[in-house]
Amino acid sequence: MRNSIHQRKRVSLIGMHLDRASPVALPQQIAAQMRDGILRGTLPAGTQFLGSREIARELGCSRMVVLSAWEILYAEGYLESMPRGGVSVATVHRNAAVPPPVPVDTSHIAGPISQRWQSLIGFTYDTNWESDFSPGAPDISTFPFGEWARLLRQTSQQPDKHECLDLSAAGLSELRREIAGFLGAVRGLVCMPEQIVVTSGTSSALDLCSRMILDHGDEVWVEEPGFVEAQWSLTAAGAKLVPVPVDGKGLCVAEGIRRAPHAKLIVVTPSHQYPLGISMGLERRLELLDWANRNDVWIIEDDYNSEFRHQDSMIASLKSLDREQRVIYLGTFSKIMMPSLRLGYIVAPERFVEIFTRGRARIDVHSSGVGQRALAEFMRQGHLLRHLRRMRKIYAERQQALMTAITSYLPNDLSVAPCATGLHLVALFSDRLKARMTDTKAARLLKAAGLHVQPLSQNHLEIPIYSGLVLGYGRLKAEDAPRLIAKMAKILGAAKK
Numbered sequence: 001m002r003n004s005i006h007q008r009k010r011v012s013l014i015g016m017h018l019d020r021a022s023p024v025a026l027p028q029q030i031a032a033q034m035r036d037g038i039l040r041g042t043l044p045a046g047t048q049f050l051g052s053r054e055i056a057r058e059l060g061c062s063r064m065v066v067l068s069a070w071e072i073l074y075a076e077g078y079l080e081s082m083p084r085g086g087v088s089v090a091t092v093h094r095n096a097a098v099p100p101p102v103p104v105d106t107s108h109i110a111g112p113i114s115q116r117w118q119s120l121i122g123f124t125y126d127t128n129w130e131s132d133f134s135p136g137a138p139d140i141s142t143f144p145f146g147e148w149a150r151l152l153r154q155t156s157q158q159p160d161k162h163e164c165l166d167l168s169a170a171g172l173s174e175l176r177r178e179i180a181g182f183l184g185a186v187r188g189l190v191c192m193p194e195q196i197v198v199t200s201g202t203s204s205a206l207d208l209c210s211r212m213i214l215d216h217g218d219e220v221w222v223e224e225p226g227f228v229e230a231q232w233s234l235t236a237a238g239a240k241l242v243p244v245p246v247d248g249k250g251l252c253v254a255e256g257i258r259r260a261p262h263a264k265l266i267v268v269t270p271s272h273q274y275p276l277g278i279s280m281g282l283e284r285r286l287e288l289l290d291w292a293n294r295n296d297v298w299i300i301e302d303d304y305n306s307e308f309r310h311q312d313s314m315i316a317s318l319k320s321l322d323r324e325q326r327v328i329y330l331g332t333f334s335k336i337m338m339p340s341l342r343l344g345y346i347v348a349p350e351r352f353v354e355i356f357t358r359g360r361a362r363i364d365v366h367s368s369g370v371g372q373r374a375l376a377e378f379m380r381q382g383h384l385l386r387h388l389r390r391m392r393k394i395y396a397e398r399q400q401a402l403m404t405a406i407t408s409y410l411p412n413d414l415s416v417a418p419c420a421t422g423l424h425l426v427a428l429f430s431d432r433l434k435a436r437m438t439d440t441k442a443a444r445l446l447k448a449a450g451l452h453v454q455p456l457s458q459n460h461l462e463i464p465i466y467s468g469l470v471l472g473y474g475r476l477k478a479e480d481a482p483r484l485i486a487k488m489a490k491i492l493g494a495a496k497k
């Protein structure tokens, strides 16, 4: 790398070697070589780089490749943005630095791996389920494990012989009936058990839908910022992802139409946008449905977390407005029970039920029969509703405690709005904080002090629109919130620009 020791002059990466035959994606290759230079000291703190366009020209790759490499290094805290544009090397303290992701060595399996999968398994996403602030983790300490264990034992000791051999790929009929009843009671969604296909959670449902609906290169609207794991399923199916911005009213439908008028599929989280937490306004919902109906576009509604409404009013699902059977509704037991259960469901438009059932039979046949039977009984005996009622109260208190702590300790740096449902809040950076640091830098500093939070920019596909922190409160004890947020304020306040 030329000029690497000159700090004032903008440095080029002209000597960098990119191996296009390698199974490691180009952004990962660039990031790995720059990280190596930073850690070895050939790219010292303060080194400024040429603009992404110039570097892309030098390396003979697209600008997006360079920007993606920089995003990786931002997230890890190796780079920071400069006040008048461009990037420079941050001060990296060896033990505070996020350990570089171990480059995934796919060389021994490179032959049979598709290019899509090379980039998917090489992708790193910083998350920590054990963190006090994990955005997706529910509290399992109050889960009625005794009842659950009893039902699992009972199901295993007295199995239905027919079920042991031949279970429908659509799922156990008793479970489908319980889910339909549960959706009516908890989400006000009227559906027939025959519309339900049991899955191994939302990820499995997204995988099934993506594989079965999309052809290679089909365009799909995804929310920007959005749910990265949904993007993985779509990418694995060969889709072309089209990021569509989200504003205060939800997905910007007009912008989606402008960016990809021939999209085949739209993936949305209308009741509780992930990660911003916004509920899509009625006008936008009708606009979306109307456009999708007129253009023969399918909509996947990921309704994760909506069971935890903290206020009396229920945010209706998009599916409940779906007169023309356009919406494929996805639900999961990962949050109301636990993620390792791996059970969820699709409420499918009629024409898709048979299609998805046959498709599932071609992949992994169905989800565990024992788990499905125990869950059906758990729901039938009222344990799930009781647990949900208890957790709603606990999560509402935790959300309130988190908001109060943020407004007390960080009133000038973070702004949070209450969210009617869910397990996380988004704390947006004030202009004052934005001028001092990026959210990735903030997350890195906090992580080094033991507070693992997610930077909002990590959920963007393009240059981030929003800067902030995604703060889960599912596992956060209300009494711990003031202490942890005071610690956060101290770290962010002490950080040098």
Ligand SMILES: Cc1ncc(COP(=O)(O)O)c(C=O)c1O
Binding pocket: 136, 200, 201, 202, 203, 204, 227, 269, 274, 302, 304, 331, 332, 333, 334, 339, 344
């Ligand atoms: C937006 C969103 N949808 C769905 C899920 C649940 O996924 P799964 O059912 O595969 O556990 C999550 C989990 O974190 C999520 O954040």
